[in-house]
Amino acid sequence: MSEAEKIISCPFNRAHSVLKGRNQFHLTRCRKQHPCADMGYCPYNSTHIFPKSETEYHLEHCESRIVMDTFFYQMGDSECSAKGACSLNVDLPPCEENWDDDMIEGSVLDVVKENAKKKNVLIGIAGASKAERKAHRLQERLRFQRLNGGDIAQVIIYSWF
Ligand SMILES: [Zn+2]
Numbered sequence: 001m002s003e004a005e006k007i008i009s010c011p012f013n014r015a016h017s018v019l020k021g022r023n024q025f026h027l028t029r030c031r032k033q034h035p036c037a038d039m040g041y042c043p044y045n046s047t048h049i050f051p052k053s054e055t056e057y058h059l060e061h062c063e064s065r066i067v068m069d070t071f072f073y074q075m076g077d078s079e080c081s082a083k084g085a086c087s088l089n090v091d092l093p094p095c096e097e098n099w100d101d102d103m104i105e106g107s108v109l110d111v112v113k114e115n116a117k118k119k120n121v122l123i124g125i126a127g128a129s130k131a132e133r134k135a136h137r138l139q140e141r142l143r144f145q146r147l148n149g150g151d152i153a154q155v156i157i158y159s160w161f
Protein backbone atom coordinates (compact mmCIF):
# COMPACT_ATOMS: atom_id res chain seq x y z
CA MET A 1 0.00 0.00 0.00
CA SER A 2 1.46 3.38 -0.95
CA GLU A 3 1.65 6.31 1.44
CA ALA A 4 -1.07 8.11 -0.48
CA GLU A 5 -3.52 5.25 0.01
CA LYS A 6 -3.00 5.29 3.74
CA ILE A 7 -4.21 8.87 3.95
CA ILE A 8 -7.87 9.65 3.74
CA SER A 9 -9.53 13.02 3.80
CA CYS A 10 -11.79 13.81 6.71
CA PRO A 11 -15.47 13.92 5.77
CA PHE A 12 -16.09 16.82 8.12
CA ASN A 13 -13.33 18.94 6.71
CA ARG A 14 -11.68 18.01 3.45
CA ALA A 15 -8.62 19.97 4.49
CA HIS A 16 -7.94 17.32 7.13
CA SER A 17 -5.77 14.51 5.90
CA VAL A 18 -5.87 11.60 8.24
CA LEU A 19 -3.74 8.49 8.41
CA LYS A 20 -5.99 5.50 7.87
CA GLY A 21 -4.98 3.88 11.15
CA ARG A 22 -5.86 7.06 13.04
CA ASN A 23 -9.09 7.96 11.34
CA GLN A 24 -11.41 6.49 13.94
CA PHE A 25 -9.84 8.67 16.60
CA HIS A 26 -9.85 11.70 14.30
CA LEU A 27 -13.44 11.22 13.19
CA THR A 28 -14.70 10.95 16.75
CA ARG A 29 -12.99 14.22 17.58
CA CYS A 30 -14.02 15.98 14.39
CA ARG A 31 -17.60 14.83 14.77
CA LYS A 32 -17.77 16.63 18.12
CA GLN A 33 -16.38 19.76 16.49
CA HIS A 34 -18.99 19.61 13.73
CA PRO A 35 -22.17 18.68 15.60
CA CYS A 36 -24.33 20.28 12.94
CA ALA A 37 -22.75 18.51 10.01
CA ASP A 38 -25.43 16.72 8.04
CA MET A 39 -23.58 13.46 7.68
CA GLY A 40 -24.58 9.92 6.94
CA TYR A 41 -23.10 7.15 9.03
CA CYS A 42 -22.41 3.68 7.77
CA PRO A 43 -24.02 0.90 9.80
CA TYR A 44 -21.25 -1.49 8.72
CA ASN A 45 -18.21 0.55 9.65
CA SER A 46 -18.08 3.41 12.16
CA THR A 47 -15.27 5.11 10.25
CA HIS A 48 -17.45 5.49 7.15
CA ILE A 49 -18.86 8.96 7.34
CA PHE A 50 -20.11 10.77 4.26
CA PRO A 51 -22.48 13.54 3.18
CA LYS A 52 -26.02 12.40 3.83
CA SER A 53 -26.84 12.70 0.15
CA GLU A 54 -24.33 9.94 -0.55
CA THR A 55 -25.85 7.51 1.96
CA GLU A 56 -27.65 5.42 -0.60
CA TYR A 57 -24.63 5.21 -2.87
CA HIS A 58 -22.37 4.31 0.03
CA LEU A 59 -24.60 1.55 1.34
CA GLU A 60 -24.71 0.05 -2.15
CA HIS A 61 -20.96 0.03 -2.54
CA CYS A 62 -19.63 -0.16 1.02
CA GLU A 63 -16.74 -2.60 1.17
CA SER A 64 -17.53 -3.47 4.79
CA ARG A 65 -21.04 -4.42 3.79
CA ILE A 66 -19.72 -6.72 1.12
CA VAL A 67 -17.38 -8.35 3.64
CA MET A 68 -20.28 -8.73 6.07
CA ASP A 69 -22.57 -10.20 3.43
CA THR A 70 -19.93 -12.75 2.57
CA PHE A 71 -19.59 -13.59 6.25
CA PHE A 72 -23.31 -14.12 6.68
CA TYR A 73 -23.46 -16.12 3.48
CA GLN A 74 -20.81 -18.45 4.86
CA MET A 75 -22.58 -18.67 8.19
CA GLY A 76 -25.77 -19.61 6.43
CA ASP A 77 -23.92 -22.19 4.44
CA SER A 78 -22.29 -23.92 7.39
CA GLU A 79 -25.59 -23.90 9.22
CA CYS A 80 -27.07 -25.79 6.30
CA SER A 81 -24.40 -28.46 6.33
CA ALA A 82 -24.79 -28.82 10.09
CA LYS A 83 -28.48 -29.49 9.53
CA GLY A 84 -27.57 -32.04 6.88
CA ALA A 85 -25.32 -33.85 9.34
CA CYS A 86 -28.33 -34.27 11.60
CA SER A 87 -30.39 -36.02 8.98
CA LEU A 88 -32.88 -38.66 10.02
CA ASN A 89 -31.32 -41.31 7.82
CA VAL A 90 -29.78 -43.48 10.47
CA ASP A 91 -28.08 -46.50 8.96
CA LEU A 92 -30.09 -49.52 9.94
CA PRO A 93 -29.28 -53.04 8.82
CA PRO A 94 -31.67 -54.50 6.26
CA CYS A 95 -34.70 -56.13 7.80
CA GLU A 96 -37.56 -58.05 6.28
CA GLU A 97 -40.12 -56.70 8.65
CA ASN A 98 -41.60 -53.39 7.88
CA TRP A 99 -40.44 -51.37 10.83
CA ASP A 100 -42.37 -48.37 9.73
CA ASP A 101 -45.53 -50.12 10.88
CA ASP A 102 -44.15 -50.23 14.38
CA MET A 103 -43.00 -46.65 14.31
CA ILE A 104 -44.41 -44.52 17.02
CA GLU A 105 -46.21 -41.42 16.13
CA GLY A 106 -44.49 -38.55 17.78
CA SER A 107 -42.13 -35.69 17.33
CA VAL A 108 -39.23 -35.89 14.92
CA LEU A 109 -36.90 -35.81 17.89
CA ASP A 110 -38.53 -38.93 19.30
CA VAL A 111 -38.04 -40.74 16.01
CA VAL A 112 -34.39 -39.76 15.96
CA LYS A 113 -33.99 -40.94 19.54
CA GLU A 114 -35.63 -44.24 18.73
CA ASN A 115 -33.45 -44.76 15.70
CA ALA A 116 -30.37 -44.00 17.73
CA LYS A 117 -31.40 -46.51 20.38
CA LYS A 118 -32.04 -49.22 17.80
CA LYS A 119 -28.70 -48.56 16.23
CA ASN A 120 -26.88 -48.83 19.55
CA VAL A 121 -28.65 -52.04 20.48
CA LEU A 122 -27.98 -53.72 17.17
CA ILE A 123 -24.32 -52.82 17.32
CA GLY A 124 -24.21 -54.02 20.92
CA ILE A 125 -25.43 -57.54 20.16
CA ALA A 126 -23.32 -58.14 17.07
CA GLY A 127 -21.37 -61.39 17.55
CA ALA A 128 -23.16 -62.29 20.76
CA SER A 129 -24.35 -65.83 21.43
CA LYS A 130 -28.03 -66.77 21.56
CA ALA A 131 -28.06 -66.75 25.34
CA GLU A 132 -26.32 -63.43 25.44
CA ARG A 133 -28.79 -62.02 22.98
CA LYS A 134 -31.64 -63.27 25.10
CA ALA A 135 -30.19 -61.67 28.19
CA HIS A 136 -29.51 -58.53 26.27
CA ARG A 137 -33.06 -58.47 24.95
CA LEU A 138 -34.43 -58.73 28.48
CA GLN A 139 -32.11 -56.03 29.68
CA GLU A 140 -33.06 -53.76 26.83
CA ARG A 141 -36.72 -54.41 27.44
CA LEU A 142 -36.37 -53.35 31.05
CA ARG A 143 -34.40 -50.32 30.00
CA PHE A 144 -37.03 -49.33 27.49
CA GLN A 145 -39.80 -49.88 29.98
CA ARG A 146 -38.04 -47.51 32.31
CA LEU A 147 -37.51 -44.99 29.54
CA ASN A 148 -40.85 -45.13 27.85
CA GLY A 149 -43.17 -46.54 30.45
CA GLY A 150 -43.92 -49.88 28.81
CA ASP A 151 -46.19 -50.53 25.85
CA ILE A 152 -44.45 -48.71 23.03
CA ALA A 153 -41.06 -50.05 24.00
CA GLN A 154 -42.32 -53.62 23.91
CA VAL A 155 -43.65 -53.23 20.41
CA ILE A 156 -40.26 -52.08 19.26
CA ILE A 157 -38.38 -54.82 21.12
CA TYR A 158 -40.53 -57.61 19.70
CA SER A 159 -40.15 -56.32 16.18
CA TRP A 160 -36.38 -56.65 16.42
CA PHE A 161 -35.99 -60.38 16.96
ZN1 LIG B 1 -11.40 16.20 10.49
Ligand SMILES: [Zn+2]
Pocket residue numbers: 042043044045048058062063064065
Ligand atom coordinates in the same frame (compact mmCIF):
# COMPACT_ATOMS: atom_id res chain seq x y z
ZN1 LIG C 1 -19.51 1.73 4.84
